Every structure is written in structure tokens, then in C-alpha cells.
Amino acid sequence: MKRIIVDIDNTLWDFASVFQERIKEVAPEIPPVNEWEWDFYMEYISIEELSRICNEIHREQDLFTPFPASRFFLNSLLDEGYQVIIASHRDENSRAATERFMQKYNLPYTGLHLSNDKTILFDTCRAIVDDAPHLLDEAKKKGLICTGLLRPWNKNSEHPLFNSLEEVLDYLLKELNGGR
Numbered sequence: 001m002k003r004i005i006v007d008i009d010n011t012l013w014d015f016a017s018v019f020q021e022r023i024k025e026v027a028p029e030i031p032p033v034n035e036w037e038w039d040f041y042m043e044y045i046s047i048e049e050l051s052r053i054c055n056e057i058h059r060e061q062d063l064f065t066p067f068p069a070s071r072f073f074l075n076s077l078l079d080e081g082y083q084v085i086i087a088s089h090r091d092e093n094s095r096a097a098t099e100r101f102m103q104k105y106n107l108p109y110t111g112l113h114l115s116n117d118k119t120i121l122f123d124t125c126r127a128i129v130d131d132a133p134h135l136l137d138e139a140k141k142k143g144l145i146c147t148g149l150l151r152p153w154n155k156n157s158e159h160p161l162f163n164s165l166e167e168v169l170d171y172l173l174k175e176l177n178g179g180r
């Protein structure tokens with residue numbers, strides 16, 4: 001099994017900064033990103049508003065830039081012989097913009113999974129790179145190697161999370177090569 005799940009938002013690009021700008025338009029009192037916890041927004045906006053804002057951003061995905069190390073990160077995994085399944089919690093109507101983003105910045109991948117349930121990929125994948133703590137918890141139960149970028153909303157999780165994609169890559173390759 002040589003498939004790895006790689007998230008997009010807050011993994012390959014800085015979704016949080018854009019999200020904060022947009023959410024501020026409807027809820028000016030939201031705290032700065034470094035104070036966010038997972039689901040922090042629930043005190044400030046409705047779930048409908050949240051979905052609308054996220055979808056708006058996702059449909060403009062190609063207007064934003066990836067993290068500088070994203071290309072190297074994906075390339076390195078493919079070079080090592082792994083399949084990279086890009087998986088993002090977003091609507092199907094953002095697929096074209098997402099594909100344009102990946103293409104525009106030469107971000108290579110094997111497959112693009114857009115849905116509200118990444119767990120359906122777990123049975124066929126070896127590892128997951130994601131910032132969502134609850135998702136990493138689920139993946140760990142299924143025996144996947146779990147890692148990702150360290151962010152304010154996952155800093156209290158017990159997963160091995162890192163400040164850079166280079167560090168995530170180092171950890172991931174070590175675990176993949178040393179593991180099953």
C-alpha cells in the first residue's frame with residue numbers, strides 16, 4: 001500500500017489567513033489566528049455562513065499561493081514511489097479552481113479527492129498529512145501514520161506535528177521506511 005493522503009487547507013497553503021479576513025467581514029470580533037481552536041468560529045458565525053465563506057475561498061483557490069515548500073514536499077513523496085491522494089473537505093464545484101491551483105504552481109499529485117469525508121480513504125492509505133486533529137485521531141485508530149503542520153488549533157493534540165513541511169517530510173519518510 002503506497003498511498004498517502006495529503007490535505008490542502010493549512011497544509012499546502014495558508015487558508016487560515018484568508019479565512020480570517022473573510023470571516024472578519026461578518027464577525028469583526030473574531031480573535032487572531034494564533035488564538036484559534038478547532039471549531040472556534042462557532043461562537044461567531046452560523047454553519048451556513050461558514051460553508052458559504054469556505055466555498056467562496058475554495059472557488060477562488062487559484063488566486064492564492066501555496067507554501068514555498070509544497071511543491072518539493074509532493075515531489076519528494078512521488079519520487080519515493082508513493083501515490084499522493086490530495087484530499088480536501090470542499091465542494092465539488094471548487095474542483096476546477098483546485099485543479100488550476102495545483103497546475104499553476106506545479107504541484108504534482110496522483111488523485112484529487114473532494115468530499116466532506118476523508119475517512120473513506122483510510123482503508124487504502126498508509127499515511128495522512130493533515131492539520132485537523134479529529135481526523136488524525138480517526139486515522140490513528142485505523143493504523144495510519146499521522147502527521148502534519150503544527151497550528152494553534154492542533155497544538156494540544158498528541159500527534160507528531162511540525163513547523164515546516166520539510167520536517168513533516170523527514171518524519172513521514174522515516175516512518176514509512178521503518179514501518180510495516
Ligand SMILES: [Mg+2]
Nearest residue numbers: 007009010131
Ligand atoms: Mg486542513
